[in-house]
Amino acid sequence: MPTVRLRAAAEYPSSAQKLFALSSAWFNHEFAEPPAMSRVMAWDSGFGTPHGRAMKRAMAPGEFTRGEKEMVAAAVSGVNACEY
């Protein structure tokens, strides 16, 4: 069970709704509720916005494809023993 109460998207201000729309576009998936991590990142835009930008820069296609980078991310998550 999460340490914090994850707020529904409707509980966030309008500025966060744009972040949730970007999240859907990023995953190319319509979520019933934005993923928990998106809602965590939207809690404090001073942290979440630059963190999200850094992630998108890192994940953008370059010498490696987005798909390859998603696989690297999964491996890193596995090594970190992160179930999420």
Place this chain on the structure above:
Amino acid sequence: MAGDAVWYEAAQVVGITNALNVAASALDVVGAVDEAAAPPETHALFAEIRDFYQCADVPASFRCIAHDAAYAADVWATTRHAFADHRLARRFKEALAFAVSVTSRSASGAALHLSQMRRFGVGPRGVMEIFGVTQMFSSYTKIADTLQLEPDMGEIAPADPSPAPDDAAP
């Protein structure tokens, strides 16, 4: 990266890389095999490893486990299979192993796989790409763990209905 086969292949790389890094980290404790005094099968094994990596020094992990030549040969066969070009290319597998090594703080593993990435044509930008992904997801994972977030993105990827391959070994 659709279908399960590439993920099985990636998991092999991640698993054996971690295993090799674990052995390398114990080199100071266990000690490297004395190559000059080693049996012929160890010389043959080391020659194959040097050829695979195109390097003069046998990676620390193999110098450490070569005290048991038969065991080292099996680990090497596993490693060679995992890193060979199949559905995923060796170039990408070395990048994956670099990410795993950086994440698990294996300096020798990171150095080995960084050198191999470069050998297979990955430039400074590509190295930074893998480094960036590794660093950012080392952040996301710890945020998720601290807040004990539960997985909620499993629905994105459809299940692969294909059977196990014909060459599945027991």
